[in-house]
Amino acid sequence: MQKGKASLLFEHPAYITGMASVAGKKEGEGPLGKAIDVVEQDPMFGSDSWEQAESAMQKQAADLALEKGDIHRKDIRYLFAGDLLGQLIATSFGTVDLEIPLFGLYGACSTIGEALSLGAMCIDACHADKVMAMASSHYATAEKQFRFPLGYGNQRPQCTTWTVTGCGAFVLSSKGSEEQVQITGITTGRMVDLGAKDSMNMGAAMAPAAWDTIMQNFKDFGVDEGWYDKIITGDLGEVGKKILLDFMKNEGHDLSEKHTDCGLEIFDNKTQDTHSGGSGCGCAAVTLCAKILPEMLQGTWKRVLFVPTGALLSTVSYNEGLSIPGIAHGVILERIGGKKKK
Amino acid sequence: MQKGKASLLFEHPAYITGMASVAGKKEGEGPLGKAIDVVEQDPMFGSDSWEQAESAMQKQAADLALEKGDIHRKDIRYLFAGDLLGQLIATSFGTVDLEIPLFGLYGACSTIGEALSLGAMCIDACHADKVMAMASSHYATAEKQFRFPLGYGNQRPQCTTWTVTGCGAFVLSSKGSEEQVQITGITTGRMVDLGAKDSMNMGAAMAPAAWDTIMQNFKDFGVDEGWYDKIITGDLGEVGKKILLDFMKNEGHDLSEKHTDCGLEIFDNKTQDTHSGGSGCGCAAVTLCAKILPEMLQGTWKRVLFVPTGALLSTVSYNEGLSIPGIAHGVILERIGGKKKK
Numbered sequence: 001m002q003k004g005k006a007s008l009l010f011e012h013p014a015y016i017t018g019m020a021s022v023a024g025k026k027e028g029e030g031p032l033g034k035a036i037d038v039v040e041q042d043p044m045f046g047s048d049s050w051e052q053a054e055s056a057m058q059k060q061a062a063d064l065a066l067e068k069g070d071i072h073r074k075d076i077r078y079l080f081a082g083d084l085l086g087q088l089i090a091t092s093f094g095t096v097d098l099e100i101p102l103f104g105l106y107g108a109c110s111t112i113g114e115a116l117s118l119g120a121m122c123i124d125a126c127h128a129d130k131v132m133a134m135a136s137s138h139y140a141t142a143e144k145q146f147r148f149p150l151g152y153g154n155q156r157p158q159c160t161t162w163t164v165t166g167c168g169a170f171v172l173s174s175k176g177s178e179e180q181v182q183i184t185g186i187t188t189g190r191m192v193d194l195g196a197k198d199s200m201n202m203g204a205a206m207a208p209a210a211w212d213t214i215m216q217n218f219k220d221f222g223v224d225e226g227w228y229d230k231i232i233t234g235d236l237g238e239v240g241k242k243i244l245l246d247f248m249k250n251e252g253h254d255l256s257e258k259h260t261d262c263g264l265e266i267f268d269n270k271t272q273d274t275h276s277g278g279s280g281c282g283c284a285a286v287t288l289c290a291k292i293l294p295e296m297l298q299g300t301w302k303r304v305l306f307v308p309t310g311a312l313l314s315t316v317s318y319n320e321g322l323s324i325p326g327i328a329h330g331v332i333l334e335r336i337g338g339k340k341k342k
Numbered sequence: 343m344q345k346g347k348a349s350l351l352f353e354h355p356a357y358i359t360g361m362a363s364v365a366g367k368k369e370g371e372g373p374l375g376k377a378i379d380v381v382e383q384d385p386m387f388g389s390d391s392w393e394q395a396e397s398a399m400q401k402q403a404a405d406l407a408l409e410k411g412d413i414h415r416k417d418i419r420y421l422f423a424g425d426l427l428g429q430l431i432a433t434s435f436g437t438v439d440l441e442i443p444l445f446g447l448y449g450a451c452s453t454i455g456e457a458l459s460l461g462a463m464c465i466d467a468c469h470a471d472k473v474m475a476m477a478s479s480h481y482a483t484a485e486k487q488f489r490f491p492l493g494y495g496n497q498r499p500q501c502t503t504w505t506v507t508g509c510g511a512f513v514l515s516s517k518g519s520e521e522q523v524q525i526t527g528i529t530t531g532r533m534v535d536l537g538a539k540d541s542m543n544m545g546a547a548m549a550p551a552a553w554d555t556i557m558q559n560f561k562d563f564g565v566d567e568g569w570y571d572k573i574i575t576g577d578l579g580e581v582g583k584k585i586l587l588d589f590m591k592n593e594g595h596d597l598s599e600k601h602t603d604c605g606l607e608i609f610d611n612k613t614q615d616t617h618s619g620g621s622g623c624g625c626a627a628v629t630l631c632a633k634i635l636p637e638m639l640q641g642t643w644k645r646v647l648f649v650p651t652g653a654l655l656s657t658v659s660y661n662e663g664l665s666i667p668g669i670a671h672g673v674i675l676e677r678i679g680g681k682k683k684k
Binding site: 005006008048049051052077078082084085086087088089092093095096098099100101102103104105106107108114117118121122124125127144145188189190191192193312313314315316317320322325327 | 347348350390391393394419420424426427428429430431434435437438440441442443444445446447448449450456459460463464466467469486487530531532533534535654655656657658659662664667669
């Protein structure tokens with residue numbers, strides 16, 4: 001079913017029937033620590049390199065999501081997955097053993113939104129009974145890819161975010177119960193480039209994309225912030241959140257009560273030295289698994305607009321003096337059954 | 343409609359109603375030169391960097407595919423696109439101006455197969471009336487990303503392939519005529535890693551993935567090579583082709599008459615110093631536009647299994663001593679109307 005320019009409302013919503021989060025020590029010490037399924041103390045995850053560590057984390061999250069959902073690997077028809085690294089090496093190596101037909105995705109830190117969107121489209125179309133959506137990031141692989149060697153001990157300005165070491169894996173199914181959370185619609189983002197050029201301020205690069213996608217969602221469905229119990233962006237952090245709220249206010253929408261950001265949920269910026277907040281594909285994916293879906297299952301929120309955000313940063317384009325375009329993918333999460341807590 | 347483990351047969355096949363290819367000087371001098379829509383003599387495409395050149399090429403191909411198909415940009419609901427570069431920078435910057443909701447894809451050189459697959463799934467599901475699938479590569483951006491600075495004048499072993507400077511863009515529509523080529527089914531690849539470690543021999547890394555996907559296609563649909571007029575892989579080159587044919591022969595399938603490879607169609611290895619053949623996302627995408635679809639429209643072939651192949655090479659994983667996994671995405675192209683020439 002089509003509705004609006006960039007949105008779809010599904011006739012057959014996908015049920016989230018399996019989910020797992022795996023994260024690192026620092027994430028385990030944060031506000032969501034107790035809700036993360038596996039907190040691994042070894043940043044190498046028993047591997048020989050940071051990249052292999054991230055692959056191992058993906059494998060662990062995928063296996064655990066299947067186990068928790070009591071689902072056999074062979075019943076997963078497609079895997080939609082990605083990470084931040086060039087040529088998706090965390091995903092390439094992390095998913096070989098799964099032997100599931102793979103659609104490799106790159107949406108920077110918005111990847112879990114892209115994966116859930118395509119997975120839900122696939123379920124809605126009856127192209128599959130079960131698919132998996134997964135995305136990961138690792139602090140050390142991201143720093144190596146995008147910034148400085150860890151040993152260099154680079155100073156970070158206050159507007160930087162801290163890449164989450166974490167992976168979230170989700171099984172989407174055509175069948176489920178009303179007590180489970182469903183993906184009932186999506187709003188797919190486009191590239192938005194307002195000229196942000198500071199690679200140490202990803203929030204500023206992504207906020208315009210989040211604004212564009214949320215406004216498009218409101219327009220396509222003829223709703224506003226009142227329609228949702230919560231609007232949750234991916235990894236804008238404190239700086240990006242402020243920009244988003246300002247942009248939305250200029251359009252006449254006050255999100256101050258309704259909005260939160262996964263980057264502000266996963267770390268305690270005041271005590272964890274994470275400056276503006278958490279970031280990376282793993283930030284939105286782990287927070288979805290450890291905070292958003294549990295709150296929905298407990299009845300705190302019934303309808304959430306989940307908007308993972310991505311900054312298309314590359315050292316190559318950055319060093320050539322180019323700006324950093326952003327993208328944000330909106331996913332509507334709903335729980336039809338159960339009573340709302342408040 | 344589902345059929346088989348990794349394949350779909352579409353109830354509503356997507357019609358290819360617009361297509362365009364843009365390529366570089368060397369490609370223009372090759373066997374397909376006259377059939378390529380735009381052969382650009384300036385490898386910089388009027389830009390300041392190789393990466394911006396690749397972005398400009400994407401923009402040009404997208405605009406031309408719309409123009410040739412007499413389709414308005416605003417009627418394209420989704421764009422499925424990717425390239426070889428880390429963080430998809432050719433695509434990020436190349437598609438900003440299009441303002442079309444974007445699913446960024448990474449399947450290495452198989453990306454056009456991934457994009458056509460997801461695009462056709464989207465059309466089959468009635469999620470869109472029109473979508474675009476696009477993929478590009480540029481010799482200079484790829485050499486910079488994966489191998490050596492051009493000025494270094496590195497010697498290349500005979501088993502290497504030559505990255506195509508080119509982009510192919512395709513508009514898929516829910517409506518069309520039987521005279522047009524349709525995507526009637528897909529077989530989605532999975533990661534296949536038989537341990538190839540030579541970054542100068544991509545054919546060897548990808549051939550096992552092509553074999554896996556073709557065998558899966560035969561199994562899922564209960565067919566063999568006799569069902570297709572042609573089976574066309576993406577960029578195996580001479581070395582990879584030999585491996586694929588050997589692997590297939592071991593399974594009792596003789597592809598010697600039915601198989602060709604885009605990497606062997608786009609360059610004349612004997613006169614163009616391209617060693618094993620062409621490669622890169624642009625290789626399969628340009629050959630599809632300049633050779634495969636024209637042959638089908640002329641009636642030479644009625645049913646083609648198009649199998650773009652990708653090697654998940656990364657300098658990071660390669661330098662850490664890891665192997666190079668491969669992936670291949672199968673797309674069934676059919677032309678129902680018209681008479682077969684031979």
